Amino acid sequence: MKTNNKYNFSRRSFLKTSTLASGGMLIGFNLFNACKPEVEPPIDLSLLNYNDFNAFIKISDDGKVTIFSPNPEIGQGVKTSMPMLIAEELDVAWKDVQVVQGILDTKNYSRQVAGGSQSIRSGWEPLRQTGATTRQMLVNAAATRWNISPSECKTKEGVITNSNGDKLGYGEVVKEAALLEVPEDYKLKDPKDFTIIGKDAINVDMAKIITGKPLYGLDYKVEGMLIASVLRPPAFGQVLESFDDTNVRALPNVKNVVKFGNKIAVLATDTWSAMKGKNALKAVWKQDSQAESTIFHDEKLLELLNGEKFETLRKDGDVKKAFAEADKVLERVFETPFLPHNCLEPMNFFAHVQTDKIELVGPIQTPEWTANRVATLLGRDVNEITLQMTRMGGGFGRRLYGDFALEAAEVSHLAKAPVKVVFSREDDMSAGTYKPAIKYKISASIKDNKVTGYHLKEAAVNGNMYGLIPNFFPAGSIENYQVDVANYQSNITTGAWRAPYTNFLASAEQSFFDELAEVLETDRIKLHIDLLQKAKGSTDERMQYSPERLEAVINKVVEKSNWGKVKEGIYQGFSVYYCHNTHVAEVADIEMENGFPIIKKVTCAVDCGIVVNPTGAKNQVVGGILDGIGHAMYGDLTFVDGIPQSNNFNSFQLIRINQTPEVDVHFIESNEAPTGLGEPTLPPVGGAIVNAIYAATGQRLTNQPYINNLKLEELAG
């Protein structure tokens, strides 16, 4: 497996420097420049100015450092942790660093995306290289001034020294440094010399968050901006037939009503007036395609799961033969419903479409894709578009889709005004792009008390598991192994939801393994360890996880959770999973209170390589686990005739503080390159809790939300 991300840059082209008119130096570079050979370095560095590119580092004459963070911040903490990587190698004090959110800049940044837990993993090498190269340029400038070799210079916290006792601050040599050739002989630090990476750095936006300063898309405002509240079809499968806005146009503060596609936007000078106006619209809808209900989806998916029409995503050995020769077969079906993302900041976006330019501002996980789509939608050149990302009140995958930005652009274009589209909570929960409903059928064949075959079948709405997921554990550890998928195309829109597919697949598989261990009359831990031995030393190119690292997190969680040695009355459930390049094992502890199973504690062992920012990392790990528990236990979005049956927090239950167990987190000490944490602790927790519930109650829960699957009357005795 690949854990080290080594990129081959043409270093001469990835760095660009420029002296600032106001004094100081800017350094920019292209992430993954190797993939973009068309980006040429500027021939005359002195011709550059700030507007030529968007940079990563700005050093002022007084030595203050500004680092531009390229990737969208959705609460995963990259606005803190990515600049830490640069600051480490630049060798400045973290307290002297100011972090600013970079804008969309496809020429100078790449992969400005928040998704797949990839920001830190992708940025690890190039961001440190940027810091190190810049440091070397500053050293070279000091060495030239002192007329000594750069190798005789040292740096610490933004100060360059030499053996004669001379000192120069970065700010004192920054102008000279900016005129130098970009060096290729920089050196990255040995991890043991890290002073920033591996130390707690609190959220860089802390002061603004806790004092309520404008940070989020919903807080953005410009002179003359109108708020647009949009009426969308109330049911999936419906289209707009006609509408009457006479009363609406007469309402105070309402300035315009704009129909676009099957939607109608009410534009007002304030949010409340816009929302009231939208609610006062009289619209007639007609059914254009099937009105689907949850019962219908359940039938369709079960039909697919029990049918023959599958696409095979991975096939090792001969599953059919293994099952034919088996002494025993275990087969179970697992089900999960649709889920909305429910970012606490509802979807919103600002657009000002003008004849010569388009300004877009707001919360978006995919700025580049969104700018391109707006350009296509309006028939404009993408170079006319500027896009500024705001801090986001949650993402969870929802803000990958940009539908709200396209709406804002279209409404602004039609209304010829600066417009911010604002979703009400009801709009947000009803507008689609949900986690799709999925069912799994998992079967295992047993021969001579050994697992000989494993067959995973998936039936899902709209799309199936993709990419590398079929190669995750237990792939590679069972000789005969097959993954088959089928899907039903619905008019209900679906999309990525924190750890797509694996967010439920891990629960299903880890619940299945718990029962499998029981059938085999073996210990749950031993079953996993034994399987992993078979995967060790694999030369299969498809191999994703490291059996050694999975084994290490299992051993760690066994030790830290006191597995099998807890006092009477505590029931434990075990789960282990690999996804998003990170290895995680979890144990849930449950106690029965008044005849009801209560999750008291989750112990978690994580191997994400080097932990860049321990406080931020722990926040992600704990948040992922609690989010996973909440949605696995309570999350449920059903449909009747295409209408979502929940549209606010009185009809959709999110986990609250009084429902949260203690979470005990242990990171594996590692010198491996870091991997992401936004998603990987969520998938396994569902398995840990259902396995603990089984230990406590004897009930095997297979269908989410688990709370609905629990037979309470049996618990009462």
Place this chain on the structure above:
Amino acid sequence: MAVFQLKINGEIHNVQAESDTPLLWVLRDNLGYVGTKYGCGIGQCGACTVHVDGVATRSCLLLVSQIQGMEITTIEGLSENGDHPVQEAWKEVDVPQCGYCQPGQIMTASAFLENNTNPSDSDIKSAMQGNICRCASYKRIEKAVKVAAKKLS
């Protein structure tokens, strides 16, 4: 539209608005106090929590016409320099993930701790359970409330 006289963070504001406008939108849209967040509009999430005469209140359920003569405090007015013991505790514990719900959490916690500076774990959980954190930073909220309680006692 009528004019309403509101006392917010110690200052008098004359606001022109429809009488059914929730305080939340008057704060955000008319007066620019955007620290008070919109999350649900039906009093279920707590993101819009402000103090009304010292009591933690959901500003999305309070109409502008209902609050004349009352003292409203928003997150912007909780302390002059962002150094209220609850804000300090939030910083020390590094609570926020996305941060969106945190002004509301801080307003709920600060009103609660006014009357209980030695809360038990279950006191904290019941005081804070009306505030949703979608990122589930709950464990750090619990810890920060305890840290703040120590600072206040």
